[in-house]
Amino acid sequence: MSAPQDLPRWADIGLIPLLNVFAALLVSGIVVAIIGENPFDAMMVMLKGAFIYKGSLGYTLYYATNFIFTGLAVAVAFHALLFNIGGEGQAYLGGLGAGIVCLLFDSMLPALIMVPLAILASAGFGAIWGAIPGYLQAKRGSHIVITTIMFNFLAASIMVWLLAGSLKAPGQMSPETRSFTRSAELPFIHDIANSIGLEMARSPLNLSFVIALLACVGVWVLIWRSRLGYAIRTTGHSAGAAEYAGIPVSRVIIITMAISGGLAGMMAINEILGVQHRTILGFTSGYGFTGIAVALMGRNHPIGIVLASLLFGALYQGGAELDFEFSTINREMVLLIQGLIILFSGGLAYMFNRPLARLLGLWLNPGKNIPTTGAENG
């Protein structure tokens, strides 16, 4: 997704994502205006809802936790030039893995063993659900995009089948497991804060947020400081060159997809171990797809992904506030903004690059004629 133009690096990383968000907000603002509401009022409601109200920051960070995991998942795969749109299904199966080990062991294991085990299970199940499309791409040549789409639907079918069937708590109607015991719960941040004497409003923010930040560090080390990361990036730049250099490309593809799926699967620890304390139907709610927007905006770098996740966390939390304040606009507005951000930063990625490169060129080297690049006359 890098820019073909000679845009300075700081502009590509810093300016372009801001322009994309601005463009997306502008178009959404026009939609709001057409509907007959004041876009600036809506904006203020969202900002207050995301940061100002009591406990709202906790909610924003709780949403951001989901997006960090799914964003990292997409980014890791992107580095190998693999487009994993299966984050939704991988996260869903992650919830299955966590659910199964919790149902089996939560009454006998202490939290110190139970929680890590559940985290491993969610990552493991997600990894398997990512590795299979990886294998099919590497060894059988099926297109990863199509396979991961199909795997999203297959995951949904499996979850409906299990949660309405053998995993359903006996004696209840809704398709969900029984609640886990306390030993399978990740503590809420406000509980931790209160226990050390800090006053903090209640919110679903839990320890998963810290795990998500650790995952960011882990991904940074993996991609830029490890042998495997080098292999992943080389495969992404040129599979042919990687093969020639002795990198086992097929294996790298499968491992990359497993890591990607594992990260997506870990989204379940926030929802299942952190908040719901049981596996429920549809807990992924499209967060896997949001991960694509997050990775695109964050330029596939952990720091960018954290920032983009905060933005989307604020959009989701602020968007929920729209429901209360307006009768005509509601949280689906956020889906529109999300779609527009994906469109501007992915599909229309090159729209801003060229004009911006020219503009910056004029500004940085006044008087110089800016040479046109090869792609321009294409």
Place this chain on the structure above:
Amino acid sequence: MDDLWLQFLLTIDATFRLATPLVLCAMAGIFSEKSGIIDISLEGKMLMSAFAAAAVAALTSSAMAGLWAAIGISVALGLLHGLASITLRGNQVISGLAINIMASGLTVTIGIAMFQKGGQTPSLARYERFRPIELPFADQLGQIPFLGPIYREVISGHNILVWVALIAVLFTAFILARTRFGLRLRAVGEKPEALDSAGISVVKTRFLALIIAGVLCGIAGAYLSTAHGSGFVREMTAGKGYIALAAMIFGKWQPRGALYACLLFGFLEALASRLQGIEIPFIGAAPVDLILALPYLLTVILLAGFVGRAVPPRAIGQPYIKER
């Protein structure tokens, strides 16, 4: 025995009705992908046009006006996809995905603003929808034992858009195989530089393919909300665009194959809804979830080359950069 026969025929009848949007979208997918443009935005285009059709039909009391609105919005989205993936050479998958997500958000947002019904459109009256067409003598011929019910239940009683879908298959097959434009379309998806050196515009050919695909998706959307259903419900496409994509791949990017795949997937859906809650001897409760998951599973198996081989157009997904 007669009852079982009738049950079977009713399932076949439902198959046609459920396969119609799949067929239209699969043909749209063939036009787009044969020209080298990955089109996962079938879902979003269909959703937006389903909404547009129902909204305009509710406002104007005319199903026909709804259909035109549906086609218009779907073509517009196709052009947006073209702008992103042809003109600006962006990533086609991302562009398609963006359209799908925007459609999810936009339909509900506009729906609430227009009708205040939580994202639904008002329920459409009979005269605002495409109604079933009873073929002549359906009742009389239906009395003929065994064969009569085929005419009465399966062939008669479909609305016009079901027939349009059937014609769309013939149209697609004819265009692709028998016309100059079809030849160019196939060439542009396999080897765009060949077409370019023959002096034919790659960009124009691809845009034309996307426009045709938009028209077909628009009809599919209108079918969902103003023919099959009676109004728009949020997320009413429910993954049908992706099933159509699967059917297109399952049919190896060929109109006839895709038609069969759509009929198969439609039949599975019809079967699943008929078997809902029914106990089958020796098996127990009918595995409805499994039946509904079969289209995805079959497509994965086929794509993996375990049964047959599905080879996509060679230049698919690659933006064309003209050499100087």
